Amino acid sequence: MTAKFDILIIEDEEIAGKALAGTLKQKGYAAVWLPNGEEGLFHFKQHPVDVVLLDYKLPGMSGEEWLGRMKEINPLTPVIFMTAYSSVERAVRLLKMGAYTYLTKPLEMEEVLHNIENALEKVSLQRENKRLQQGLQEKYSFQNYVFNSGKMQEILNLAMRAAQSEASILVTGESGTGKEVIANIIHHSSARSDRTFVKVNLSAIPPTLIEAELFGAVKGAYTGSVQTRKGMFEEADGGTLFLDEIGELPFEIQVKLLRALQEREITRLGSTAPVKVNIRIITATNQNLEELVRQKKFREDLFFRLNVINIDLPPLRQRKEEIPHLVDLFIKKFNHRENKRIESVSKDAMNLLIKYHYPGNIRELENIVERAVVLSRDDSLGMRDLPVFLNREPDDTSPEQFSDSPLPLPERLNIIEKEIITRTLEKFNYNQSRAAQELGISESGLRYKIQSLGIRK
Ligand SMILES: Nc1ncnc2c1ncn2[C@@H]1O[C@H](COP(=O)(O)OP(=O)(O)OP(=O)(O)O)[C@@H](O)[C@H]1O
Ligand SMILES: [Mg+2]
Numbered sequence: 001m002t003a004k005f006d007i008l009i010i011e012d013e014e015i016a017g018k019a020l021a022g023t024l025k026q027k028g029y030a031a032v033w034l035p036n037g038e039e040g041l042f043h044f045k046q047h048p049v050d051v052v053l054l055d056y057k058l059p060g061m062s063g064e065e066w067l068g069r070m071k072e073i074n075p076l077t078p079v080i081f082m083t084a085y086s087s088v089e090r091a092v093r094l095l096k097m098g099a100y101t102y103l104t105k106p107l108e109m110e111e112v113l114h115n116i117e118n119a120l121e122k123v124s125l126q127r128e129n130k131r132l133q134q135g136l137q138e139k140y141s142f143q144n145y146v147f148n149s150g151k152m153q154e155i156l157n158l159a160m161r162a163a164q165s166e167a168s169i170l171v172t173g174e175s176g177t178g179k180e181v182i183a184n185i186i187h188h189s190s191a192r193s194d195r196t197f198v199k200v201n202l203s204a205i206p207p208t209l210i211e212a213e214l215f216g217a218v219k220g221a222y223t224g225s226v227q228t229r230k231g232m233f234e235e236a237d238g239g240t241l242f243l244d245e246i247g248e249l250p251f252e253i254q255v256k257l258l259r260a261l262q263e264r265e266i267t268r269l270g271s272t273a274p275v276k277v278n279i280r281i282i283t284a285t286n287q288n289l290e291e292l293v294r295q296k297k298f299r300e301d302l303f304f305r306l307n308v309i310n311i312d313l314p315p316l317r318q319r320k321e322e323i324p325h326l327v328d329l330f331i332k333k334f335n336h337r338e339n340k341r342i343e344s345v346s347k348d349a350m351n352l353l354i355k356y357h358y359p360g361n362i363r364e365l366e367n368i369v370e371r372a373v374v375l376s377r378d379d380s381l382g383m384r385d386l387p388v389f390l391n392r393e394p395d396d397t398s399p400e401q402f403s404d405s406p407l408p409l410p411e412r413l414n415i416i417e418k419e420i421i422t423r424t425l426e427k428f429n430y431n432q433s434r435a436a437q438e439l440g441i442s443e444s445g446l447r448y449k450i451q452s453l454g455i456r457k
Contacts, residue, residue: 005050005120009033010040010066011082012058020053023109029116037066045073051119053112056083056090056102064097071098076126078119082107089347092354096324118150125153132160133189145181146326149319155182155311162309163189168261170246170306171284173313174454175414176363179284180244182311187240192280195239200232203245211253212269215260221270233266233277240280246306247287247451251297258302281306286454295451316358316365323354323365330366331381334373342373346382356390359415418453421446430457 007029011017017033024031032047034040037058044052052070056063067079078100083090086104094102100119103111147156162169163186171179180199187197205213212222216231232241243249249257260266261281265274283306292298316323327350331342345353349372358364372385383391421439428434436446449455 004028004030006048007031007051007053007116008040008043008047008049009053010035010037010058011053011055012036013055020107020112024116027113037061041066041069041073044070044077049074049077050123051100051116052077052079053116054079054081056081064093067094067097067099076123078123080112080115080119088351092324092347092350095321096328122150122153125150125157129153129156129160132157132164145178145185146322146329148322148325151314151319152322155313156185158309159186159311160189162186162311164191165309166280167308168280168306169282169309169311170289171282171311171313172289173286174315174359174361174456175286176361177313177315178362179286179313180242182313183240183242183244183282183284186282187242187280190240190280192239196236197240197242198232198236199242199244201244202248207250210250211256214253215256215266215268217269218271221268225270228268231266231268233260233279234275236279237277238279240282243281243283245285246283247285247289247292247298249298251299254299254302258299258305261305287451288454288456291447291451295447316361320354324350326362326365327353327369330369331373334370338373340373340376341379342376342381344380346380349381349383349386352383352386352390359419364415414453417449418455421449421453422455425450425455425457 007024009017009020009024009031011020011033012035014035017035021031021033032043034043037060040052040054043049054063054066054070058066063081063083067081070077070079075098079098080100081094081102082105083102084105086102091102100122101115103115147153159182169183169186171182173179183199184197187193200213202210212225212229212231214231214233216229216234217225218228219225260277263274264278265276267274289298289303289307293300293303327345331345334340335342353365353368360367368387368390369381371387372381376382376385421435424435424438425432428438432446432450433443436443439446441449
């Protein structure tokens with residue numbers, strides 16, 4: 001280890017505290033042990049500390065109160081709790097209050113070291129992200145979103161660094177994981193932030209009109225084109241062009257997009273005069289583009305051109321530690337809109353929200369919280385405000401499961417279909433021919449579904 005990191009251990013049992021400090025010193029950390037919260041807090045105020053290991057049961061105040069006071073001094077320093085026994089409620093409460101994690105006693109040294117290393121990594125990313133984002137417009141500041149897990153801090157860091165370049169970025173991830181949010185953050189963190197950000201959702205435009213939409217058209221170029229119009233490339237000139245659902249781009253137009261990116265110029269439909277454009281391109285998809293390339297539905301040369309930097313967003317079920325923070329954020333948002341004053345979520349409701357597997361990811365969680373805020377009759381969200389399907393076991397997939405989901409029907413059907421296919425694939429260890437057999441569809445039909453629903457191993 002090159003740099004020395006400072007670790008503060010607050011533990012009222014002298015033998016345990018000293019032993020822990022000794023081991024950490026051996027590992028090359030600068031470790032300080034203090035026997036009580038008051039002294040610990042005083043030290044924390046006076047000295048730089050990179051990670052705090054805090055005994056949950058200290059005399060004088062509860063672990064939550066100590067945590068609160070530390071957060072007031074420095075909210076970024078990760079605090080790892082050490083507790084004699086664990087309960088889900090307590091863990092959730094601590095994590096929600098901003099604890100980094102908690103460890104159960106007796107401590108496993110390997111686990112302690114592993115968690116310290118992760119926490120240090122997160123701190124350095126947080127510091128770098130903060131530095132990178134200084135001077136950014138508030139609205140698109142990542143402070144307004146939740147990037148709480150180490151995984152998401154890393155992704156944010158990648159996005160912030162990518163934003164400093166002009167490279168094309170492909171954002172991938174299941175539906176509702178925040179691809180558009182990332183695209184926005186990148187634009188607003190880039191040198192082009194004072195220029196326009198133009199978004200085109202390729203799945204929302206009839207394929208025959210995509211070319212004119214992107215590149216513009218002169219009067220009479222196609223039926224119904226009554227006047228000359230600029231395309232989105234020209235609209236985005238100087239700024240960023242975000243092509244959402246890029247997997248939907250018709251094959252014939254892919255070569256035109258490639259040429260536009262290579263030559264940095266476009267030609268309006270029906271015209272022969274090329275127009276220079278200066279844009280930064282960000283694309284997003286929930287499909288597996290590599291698979292589309294294999295199936296010759298997506299040009300490989302275009303794929304490479306777009307995928308200079310790939311930002312792949314993990315599904316919400318792989319970053320559950322963010323759920324309490326997201327719930328808080330969405331409650332605030334909908335409190336404001338609905339003029340409500342919800343302040344808390346009951347323990348059982350929060351446990352259920354954490355347990356659920358979110359095939360629709362953050363968007364689905366947001367919808368669930370929106371619905372709950374609208375329905376709630378007092379200042380706390382409880383079980384009765386949550387949709388009943390949350391209460392089922394995750395492998396109990398029946399269409400009714402989503403019957404009172406706030407999502408529109410086609411989205412619900414996609415979610416259900418995706419669920420069933422994913423489970424079947426998992427059951428057969430991703431053997432597609434056996435899964436297809438079980439599902440009663442052809443193998444090519446299954447491949448199509450996998451690709452169109454964005455199912456990934
Ligand atoms: N990190 C985050 N913190 C808070 N809210 C988020 C975050 N990421 C996404 N959201 C919210 O979740 C919803 C879905 O996000 P977004 O539209 O970016 O997802 P997407 O991946 O583009 O989805 P789709 O594939 O369906 O287009 C939005 O309302 C967005 O504000
Ligand atoms: Mg999107």
